[in-house]
Amino acid sequence: MQIVGHTTQQVVYAASRRRPFRINELLLIEDRIHSNSNPLGEVVETQSFNRYIPLATEHSDLVDRQVMENLAQLGYDIGADTIHLARIRILAELASPVSVGIAVRVPTFAEIRDFLIPRDPATGLVLGVIRGTEELTVGLPAQLSRVALLYQKDSGIMPQKGIPYIMDHWTWPEYPHIGIFGGSGSGKSFALRVLLEELMRQQLPGLILDPHFELSFTEPFPDLPASYREDFTRRSIVLMAGRDVGILFEELNAADLINLLQAAGEVTENMNNAIQTLHRRRDSFVSFSTRIRDLTRGLEEEQDLKRKLREDDGDGFREKQEIRRILGLVEKYKDRVGHVSTLRAISRRLNRLQTERIFTGGIEPIREAIMNRRLVVVQGPIWFLQVLGAYVIRKFYRERRQYQDAEQTGGEAPKFPPFIVATDEAHNFAPRSPEIPAPARSILRTIAQEGRKYGVFLILATQRPALLEDTITAQLNTKLIFRTIRSSDLEVIREETDLGPEEVRRLPYLGSGNAFVSSAAVGRTIAVRIRVAKTVSPHSRHPFLELKEDFIPPEEELGEALLTYLPLGDFNFDVHLGTLQQELKRRITIEEITCCLEDLVGEGIVEKKEMVLGVEYRRRED
Amino acid sequence: MLALDQGLQELLITVNSLLRDRTQNYPRRDAIRRYLREKIGTLQKRAPLKIDALRALADGRPLIGVDGSVHSYGTVFPHIIYCFRALASASTLSVEKGISRVDLFYPEMADHRREIEEIISQAAAGGEELAPETAAARAVRQRLAVLEVQVAMEAVNKYQPFAVLFDGGFLRYGGLAPAQWQEYRELSLAKDVVSIGIIEEIGTFDLARKVSAGFPEASPFSCDRELLFGILKKGEWLAVKEDLEFKKTYYTCFARPGYYPGAVAYDFFQEQTRRAAEFVPLLFGLTPQGGRGIPQWLDQVDAAVRITRGEMELLLASGLDRELRERLFVSQRERRTL
Ligand SMILES: Nc1ncnc2c1ncn2[C@@H]1O[C@H](COP(=O)(O)OP(=O)(O)OP(=O)(O)O)[C@@H](O)[C@H]1O
Numbered sequence: 001m002q003i004v005g006h007t008t009q010q011v012v013y014a015a016s017r018r019r020p021f022r023i024n025e026l027l028l029i030e031d032r033i034h035s036n037s038n039p040l041g042e043v044v045e046t047q048s049f050n051r052y053i054p055l056a057t058e059h060s061d062l063v064d065r066q067v068m069e070n071l072a073q074l075g076y077d078i079g080a081d082t083i084h085l086a087r088i089r090i091l092a093e094l095a096s097p098v099s100v101g102i103a104v105r106v107p108t109f110a111e112i113r114d115f116l117i118p119r120d121p122a123t124g125l126v127l128g129v130i131r132g133t134e135e136l137t138v139g140l141p142a143q144l145s146r147v148a149l150l151y152q153k154d155s156g157i158m159p160q161k162g163i164p165y166i167m168d169h170w171t172w173p174e175y176p177h178i179g180i181f182g183g184s185g186s187g188k189s190f191a192l193r194v195l196l197e198e199l200m201r202q203q204l205p206g207l208i209l210d211p212h213f214e215l216s217f218t219e220p221f222p223d224l225p226a227s228y229r230e231d232f233t234r235r236s237i238v239l240m241a242g243r244d245v246g247i248l249f250e251e252l253n254a255a256d257l258i259n260l261l262q263a264a265g266e267v268t269e270n271m272n273n274a275i276q277t278l279h280r281r282r283d284s285f286v287s288f289s290t291r292i293r294d295l296t297r298g299l300e301e302e303q304d305l306k307r308k309l310r311e312d313d314g315d316g317f318r319e320k321q322e323i324r325r326i327l328g329l330v331e332k333y334k335d336r337v338g339h340v341s342t343l344r345a346i347s348r349r350l351n352r353l354q355t356e357r358i359f360t361g362g363i364e365p366i367r368e369a370i371m372n373r374r375l376v377v378v379q380g381p382i383w384f385l386q387v388l389g390a391y392v393i394r395k396f397y398r399e400r401r402q403y404q405d406a407e408q409t410g411g412e413a414p415k416f417p418p419f420i421v422a423t424d425e426a427h428n429f430a431p432r433s434p435e436i437p438a439p440a441r442s443i444l445r446t447i448a449q450e451g452r453k454y455g456v457f458l459i460l461a462t463q464r465p466a467l468l469e470d471t472i473t474a475q476l477n478t479k480l481i482f483r484t485i486r487s488s489d490l491e492v493i494r495e496e497t498d499l500g501p502e503e504v505r506r507l508p509y510l511g512s513g514n515a516f517v518s519s520a521a522v523g524r525t526i527a528v529r530i531r532v533a534k535t536v537s538p539h540s541r542h543p544f545l546e547l548k549e550d551f552i553p554p555e556e557e558l559g560e561a562l563l564t565y566l567p568l569g570d571f572n573f574d575v576h577l578g579t580l581q582q583e584l585k586r587r588i589t590i591e592e593i594t595c596c597l598e599d600l601v602g603e604g605i606v607e608k609k610e611m612v613l614g615v616e617y618r619r620r621e622d
Numbered sequence: 623m624l625a626l627d628q629g630l631q632e633l634l635i636t637v638n639s640l641l642r643d644r645t646q647n648y649p650r651r652d653a654i655r656r657y658l659r660e661k662i663g664t665l666q667k668r669a670p671l672k673i674d675a676l677r678a679l680a681d682g683r684p685l686i687g688v689d690g691s692v693h694s695y696g697t698v699f700p701h702i703i704y705c706f707r708a709l710a711s712a713s714t715l716s717v718e719k720g721i722s723r724v725d726l727f728y729p730e731m732a733d734h735r736r737e738i739e740e741i742i743s744q745a746a747a748g749g750e751e752l753a754p755e756t757a758a759a760r761a762v763r764q765r766l767a768v769l770e771v772q773v774a775m776e777a778v779n780k781y782q783p784f785a786v787l788f789d790g791g792f793l794r795y796g797g798l799a800p801a802q803w804q805e806y807r808e809l810s811l812a813k814d815v816v817s818i819g820i821i822e823e824i825g826t827f828d829l830a831r832k833v834s835a836g837f838p839e840a841s842p843f844s845c846d847r848e849l850l851f852g853i854l855k856k857g858e859w860l861a862v863k864e865d866l867e868f869k870k871t872y873y874t875c876f877a878r879p880g881y882y883p884g885a886v887a888y889d890f891f892q893e894q895t896r897r898a899a900e901f902v903p904l905l906f907g908l909t910p911q912g913g914r915g916i917p918q919w920l921d922q923v924d925a926a927v928r929i930t931r932g933e934m935e936l937l938l939a940s941g942l943d944r945e946l947r948e949r950l951f952v953s954q955r956e957r958r959t960l
């Protein structure tokens with residue numbers, strides 16, 4: 001292998017007659033000029049061709065097959081003139097171009113160790129394998145082997161072929177936030193899961209908003225070797241929004257409440273004033289909404305109520321007292337809350353939040369998990385998560401800031417740890433278009449811009465980077481980019497990452513689980529295959545497999561069960577009938593059983609014998 | 623210049639009308655084909671090349687392709703360097719592994735200057751006044767032809783081929799390298815090697831003259847190439863009668879191996895005239911239908927032997943001092959584009 005053609009400081013071509021190049025492989029350029037350290041290069045484009053056989057002729061776009069066959073008859077071997085060519089990007093800054101003719105070779109592991117491995121697996125995030133390093137595993141030390149097993153849908157778990165890709169999260173204060181971009185089925189959720197597993201391994205606390213109900217970590221990935229398994233049950237907790245967690249109304253102040261209501265519809269200046277006026281500290285949902293309802297009624301029916309009060313019809317003392325209370329509210333707030341329609345609008349928004357069960361439960365379980373350095377996954381419908389997420393993130397961020405500011409100024413504030421916020425469908429939480437209401441957008445933007453100072457980091461996954469708020473996109477210092485097809489998304493990737501044109505061209509064709517990692521911390525793009533996850537989503541079964549496993553037709557189910565009771569016959573049907581019914585949780589008749597056994601005889605699984613005591617069915621032996 | 627030059631355009635239109643008048647007055651295609659059949663030879667359709675026939679023809683021996691290339695550097699005589707390379711490749715090996723020879727010609731070298739003077743005095747003996755530049759050009763052509771015949775000869779000795787394809791007609795070798803060509807001819811005939819010259823640009827007139835004589839009313843064809851354009855059908859060849867002897871001691875036939883409507887010509891040694899009927903189908907089978915009519919193997923040899931501009935630059939950069947290069951060889955014109 002040697003350098004050919006024109007070269008620059010950044011890009012060279014290498015040619016080889018015998019060895020085809022592999023995309024993304026790292027090669028060492030034995031440059032005499034830069035001899036104190038031979039520069040490394042990465043193969044970004046490969047080609048193999050026979051330079052004497054033209055690709056296209058005037059009338060046919062392929063070589064004339066008949067001619068090639070005839071030539072083969074005369075002994076010609078097309079492979080004999082094949083040349084392998086690679087475009088290599090140099091991964092160092094050179095003062096002058098590499099000279100033509102210089103040899104290129106596969107480096108040894110020792111020669112690239114420092115370059116590829118920023119940390120050892122114990123203190124970094126092991127996300128996968130660096131593609132193109134398959135040949136470099138000779139001499140790979142034990143602590144770097146078998147740390148990133150791979151997975152392929154058809155072949156199952158596979159060994160770690162290559163050098164592990166280890167993300168150095170210690171650089172996050174300088175280069176914060178991660179984006180995970182890619183089209184449907186490209187491997188985002190899979191990668192997010194792997195990343196979260198690594199966070200748990202490092203005991204980094206995190207809040208995960210999971211609109212897909214897929215991020216739980218209790219089920220182990222099938223068929224993992226024992227040495228690779230890891231138990232995350234005590235490092236993570238899944239909470240259901242609206243059941244386990246919600247927002248305690250009593251803890252809201254007027255500003256919080258206004259923020260929340262915004263999620264349910266626009267909040268006008270008038271509404272804003274009205275809420276400021278009417279909300280009281282430690283109001284419950286009931287006390288606050290009743291106040292609004294009563295005031296609404298009072299304003300609408302003021303004259304009516306006053307008349308009722310005047311009429312001495314002897315009717316109930318209590319009703320009069322009620323009317324007096326309402327009129328008292330009217331008296332007190334009449335001039336400060338504007339029109340009834342304003343109050344109505346507030347009620348409508350409140351009711352929406354209430355019916356979505358936003359005000360059920362509190363956020364204490366989330367706080368507790370974060371304080372214990374666990375990963376807390378909140379699952380729920382996306383709209384709920386937006387509202388709850390906005391509230392929780394804002395609150396925690398404030399607490400974290402107060403704590404850290406206090407630490408620095410010597411003040412007093414309750415302890416609050418650094419934490420990570422992660423979510424899939426990030427473009428829903430922080431949409432680019434300002435027209436789309438999104439309660440969490442502003443807090444996510446704030447964290448994107450200044451979260452690193454406080455140790456608060458974002459991990460945002462989305463199918464549609466083009467729809468993600470652009471200041472946030474620009475702040476994601478590390479981007480994992482999976483298969484992407486849409487041109488608008490490709491455009492964003494072209495602008496917002498250091499992916500070269502070759503890589504962008506490959507994006508539409510990446511296999512699931514393959515990604516380019518564009519990282520400001522590393523300063524270049526790395527092609528990575530994400531490792532197999534150690535856990536699976538509880539509902540990642542194929543729907544048809546689910547049918548097979550969970551929706552067994554009754555007769556099949558009965559047949560399965562009967563096999564465990566063999567031998568069966570007239571002599572013991574009634575003995576087993578009771579337990580059988582308990583097992584299958586339904587009524588079963590003797591007829592049904594004989595019928596089913598006859599089927600099994602027909603299938604050749606069971607054989608039938610005439611015995612003294614009548615018929616006997618037994619498992620067929622062979 | 624952005625717009626088309628109107629003056630030039632008008633001048634071209636007059637050329638066009640002149641040509642159109644003439645071609646309108648040509649004999650019709652079927653008349654020409656009939657004439658060819660009656661007076662010149664037979665029009666034969668391509669017969670598919672059977673693998674067995676191919677094997678029988680080759681009998682385990684390779685096919686050789688021969689080609690040469692020259693690249694010049696410099697613009698003002700005598701400061702022009704010519705680099706030559708000739709290549710004879712056997713189909714059983716990679717093209718590049720063929721037999722190759724290189725040579726160089728620089729009019730300032732004593733030997734070469736003498737060579738030029740010799741050509742001039744030879745011409746003078748025949749009553750011809752040659753400028754040194756013209757003599758040098760002839761020397762260059764001779765050298766290339768000699769080099770090509772030499773590698774062909776070596777290849778015949780080394781590979782024992784069943785056939786040798788040359789890129790170009792036999793007249794050139796006979797004229798420019800007569801001694802070597804004669805030696806090659808004897809060698810190949812003795813070894814029963816069939817030699818074929820593949821002519822892409824037919825430069826002869828004999829056929830045109832003969833046909834035009836048959837149609838005294840029509841405009842005459844200027845050359846064979848013009849005559850044959852569009853006359854043969856795809857996959858057809860014109861087996862010229864043996865007694866016509868267009869080229870002394872060679873036998874030439876014409877063919878249209880693919881889609882391109884123009885014809886190519888194949889030269890054989892006269893002694894092997896009878897082999898044409900066997901070898902034309904082979905040549906058809908080795909020629910891409912969509913190409914320019916050259917057998918694939920010869921095309922590959924052509925690509926491999928060519929001294930490219932890039933290669934020449936690298937060679938010069940490594941072999942000639944920069945200052946000398948600048949002083950003697952780089953023209954103002956080149957400097958302008960550099
Ligand atoms: N690292 C990987 N190794 C092997 N297979 C993978 C990997 N990542 C993803 N896959 C395969 O691709 C499938 C889809 O991946 P995933 O669910 O992560 O896609 P996604 O990008 O989240 O898609 P969507 O946007 O539709 O949610 C997985 O079920 C798995 O079979």
Ligand SMILES: [Mg+2]
Nearest residue numbers: 188189190424
């Ligand atoms: Mg997904």
